[in-house]
Amino acid sequence: MESWRSCATCGVENELDDDLCLICADERQYLPPGGQRWTTSAERAAEGCRVQIEELEPDLYGLTAHPKADIGQTALLVRTRAGNLLWDVPGYLDDAAVGAVGDLGGVAAIMASHPHMYGAQLEWARAFGAPVWISAKDRGWVRRDGPELRTWSEPFEVLPDIEASQPGGHFPGSAVALWRAGAQGRGVLLSGDTIAAVPAEGWVTFLRSYPNKIPLSAAVVARVAAAATALSFDRLYDNFRGVVAVDANAAVRRSADRYISWVRGEHDGDT
Numbered sequence: 423m424e425s426w427r428s429c430a431t432c433g434v435e436n437e438l439d440d441d442l443c444l445i446c447a448d449e450r451q452y453l454p455p456g457g458q459r460w461t462t463s464a465e466r467a468a469e470g471c472r473v474q475i476e477e478l479e480p481d482l483y484g485l486t487a488h489p490k491a492d493i494g495q496t497a498l499l500v501r502t503r504a505g506n507l508l509w510d511v512p513g514y515l516d517d518a519a520v521g522a523v524g525d526l527g528g529v530a531a532i533m534a535s536h537p538h539m540y541g542a543q544l545e546w547a548r549a550f551g552a553p554v555w556i557s558a559k560d561r562g563w564v565r566r567d568g569p570e571l572r573t574w575s576e577p578f579e580v581l582p583d584i585e586a587s588q589p590g591g592h593f594p595g596s597a598v599a600l601w602r603a604g605a606q607g608r609g610v611l612l613s614g615d616t617i618a619a620v621p622a623e624g625w626v627t628f629l630r631s632y633p634n635k636i637p638l639s640a641a642v643v644a645r646v647a648a649a650a651t652a653l654s655f656d657r658l659y660d661n662f663r664g665v666v667a668v669d670a671n672a673a674v675r676r677s678a679d680r681y682i683s684w685v686r687g688e689h690d691g692d693t
Contacts (some may be wrong), residue, residue, distance in 0.1 A: 423523045424462050424463060424464065425587065426566050427460045427461065427462050428460065428461050428462065428463070428542065428547075429445070429461075430454075430459040430461040431443065431451075431452070431454050431493075431540045431567075432446050432513075433469055433541050434541060435541070435542050435544060435545065435565065435566045436460075436565040436566055437565065437566050437567075441458070443637070445537050445538060445690075449630075449636065450592070450631040450636070451537070451631070452634065454539075460485050463515075463516075464472065466487075466514050466632050467691050470486055471476055471489055471490075471514050471669050472485050472487070472488060472516065472519070473485050473486070473512055473514060473650075474487075475499075475513060475521035475522050475526075481500065481501040481604075482604060482610070482659075483498070483499060484499075484663070485498070485508075485519075485523075485645065487514045490571075492512060492514070494634070495512070495513050495541075496510075497511055497539075497541070497661075498510060498661075499523065499538065500584060500604075500612070500627060501526060501588075502581050502603070504531055504582045504583075505529075506523075506528060506529050506531075506581075507533065507534045507581055507599070508523075508533075508546060508552070509533050509599055509612045509614075510541070510614060510661045511532060511534055511539060511540060511543045512541050512542065512543050513547075514542060515546055520550075520617050523550070528550045529546065529547075529549075529552045530550075530581060531580050531581055532553065532554045532555065532681060533539045533554070533555045533586060533597070534556075534597075534598045535598065535599075535612070535614020535661060536592055536597065536614055536616070537560055537564075539567070539661060544566055544568045544570060544571075547568070548570065552570070553571075554572065554579060555573075555578070555586070555594075557572045557575070557593075558573040558574065558575050558595065559575075559588065559590075559594040559595030560595035560596075566580060567584055574586070576588045578596075579658075582600065583602050584600065585599065585600045585638070586598070589616055589617075589648060589649035590642070590646065591628055591643070592614075592615055592630060592638075596614065596615075596616040596646075597614065597616065598611055598617070598653075599611070599612040600655060602649055604657060605620065607655065609655035609656055610659065611657070611658050611670060611671075612640040612657040612658070612659055613659065613661075615629075615632060615644065615660055615661055616628075617650060617674055618660045618664060619658065619659075619660045619666050624666060624672055625664060625666075625673060626643075626670075626677045627677060628647075628677075640682040640685045640686050642671050643685070644682060650674050654671070655670055656669065658673070658674070662689055
C-alpha cells in the first residue's frame, strides 16, 4: 500500500493523515467544487497516465503528465556536464518515465520554483537518488517530508552552470534558475510562474494568484523584475509551456514597467 497520496487538484504529494491540501486551500490556489479530493499513483496509472517527454532545445526537455496529474505544469529537465536538474516536478512518475529520464542522464538535483510545483518530488528523488532543494522561506508548505529534502537560500549554484535565486513575489521563496549555457550560450531563465509568459509575443506578467487573478503590488513587481533582469539571459521558459524566445531580459523589464504603471493608477483615465 502506498504511504502517501496526491491532491487530485494540484498533484502535490501529501502525508496520508492530511485532511486538507493546504496548498490548494490557500488563496493562491483553490479547492474544487465539492471540496478536497485525493488520489494515488496507482489510480493515476489505472487512468492511463504517462509522462510525455519532448526536447525543447539542445539539453533542455519538457516533462508533462497526461492525463493531467498536477496543476498541468510542464517540468523542465536541464542536462549539464555535472548531472541534470529537474526544475518543477510532475505529479506522477512510473517505470517508463524513470527509464526515459535515465536514458537522458537521470536526475542529480530537484528544485521547484514554488510550492505549487512540488508535485511528486520525493518519488522522483528516490527514483534517482537525488536531493530535493526547498526554499527555506517556503519550507512550511512541504506536505510530505523526507531525508532527501534540503533547504537553500540565495544565491545558490544548484549545479555547475545553473544558478538559482529567489526574487519572491508569487510566494516569498518563489525562485528562478539561470541556465547559462542555454540558448546557445546566451542564457535561459527558468522562471516557473515567478514570471509568466503571456500570449502576446515578447511580454510576461507577475501575479500573486494566477487562477484567482490576485495582483502583486508595484513595489513587489519592481523588486522581482530588478532581481531577474540583473541576470544575463536571452530566453525564458515558464512552467506552462510559455516561452519568450529572444530578448527575454528586455521583455521582463518592459512588462514590469507596464504592469507598474497600471497598478499605480497612471491609466485610470482610460478605464
